[in-house]
Amino acid sequence: MYFTKERISTCEIAGAVALCAIHDLRVNLFRFSGFPQIRIDLVENGFQVKISVEDDHPAEESFLLSKAEAMSAAKAFKRSQSEHDPAIFDRVQKALARVVG
Structure with missing residues (x-):
């Protein structure tokens, strides 16, 4: 989904979330194999971010x-595609931790 006024897409929001996941991977490693799937859905109050893994025990968390x-976060992603956004990092990290239970 593309937002013309802001010149931002949900893919760029997902990219910002992915950079946070990569940062967490570098620091803590994941306890599941592979990389989580990230889905961004427009909801009434903003955006629901779903993080899921298809491991021995598939799981999904959202925030x-x-x-x-x-x-x-998407604008920061567009500016620097290598630095995570500290403003959303904690929520991404907590969702990743909950995915592995």
């Missing part, structure tokens, strides 16, 4: 980003 948070 909300406000529209402002998501747009800010």
Whole structure:
């Protein structure tokens, strides 16, 4: 989904989440094999971020980003595709931790 006014797509929001996941991988490693799937859905209060893994025990966790948070993270992703966004990192990290139970 593309937001013309903001010039941001849900793929760029997912990219910002992925950079946070990569940062967490570098620091803590994942306890599941592979890389998590990231899905961004527009909801009434902003964006629902779903993180799921297809491992021995498939699991999914989600959290909300406000529209402002998501747009800010996507803009940061567009500026630097190698640095994670500290403003959303904690929520991504907590969701990743919950996925592995």
